[in-house]
Amino acid sequence: MSFREKCAWVSFVLVVMVLVGVAAGGHLGIAGFHYFLTLLIGFALLQGVLRLIIAWQAPKDARTPKDEREQLIDLKAARIGFYALVGGVLLSMLAVHLHGNPWSGLHTMVLFVLVAWAIKLGAEIVYYRRGR
């Protein structure tokens, strides 16, 4: 498994964990600000540490810039994630319209940003597995 595929797996698992955490904390409302902040900081720290460990195991791969196949995979996955994000933004607008609560809209929007991110990373993993 390549360095970038490992990074995609790490990010995918962490984003799904944060997604579950954000979804579970939906009832907290604005009072859950510190909870979400902790999730975000935990995510950033854990991702940084895990990526450093992966880079330490394969320093040569980590230093190599993305080649054309990896750039193509990145672009194709980002396109899929973009469609998910657009769908999520529209649903968030619908949530604000239905509930009349800006917090609900913000929470839905954060959820869909994470969903779109997870879809992008999932697509990257599939493309890496397939080779293109």
Next chain:
Amino acid sequence: MPPLPITNTIRKLRFEHGEMTQQDLAERVGVTRQTINAIELGKYSPSLEVAFRIAAVFGVRLEEVFSYDVGASSSMPSER
């Protein structure tokens, strides 16, 4: 996923060039080992630039590395 109509002789050429490893070839071409592996297995078609660089590493013409199987492709433009 349909197979690509482009076939190559990279494995054979590597063997003929002193059992060159995929990593060696990748470093000389400027791509990752996984990309060389994907090209060799016919999973990925490289850009023209990378194809020329691969041929240059082996010191052969492009046609000696890559060939296009017209019969395998169903998306060939029809002749007018």
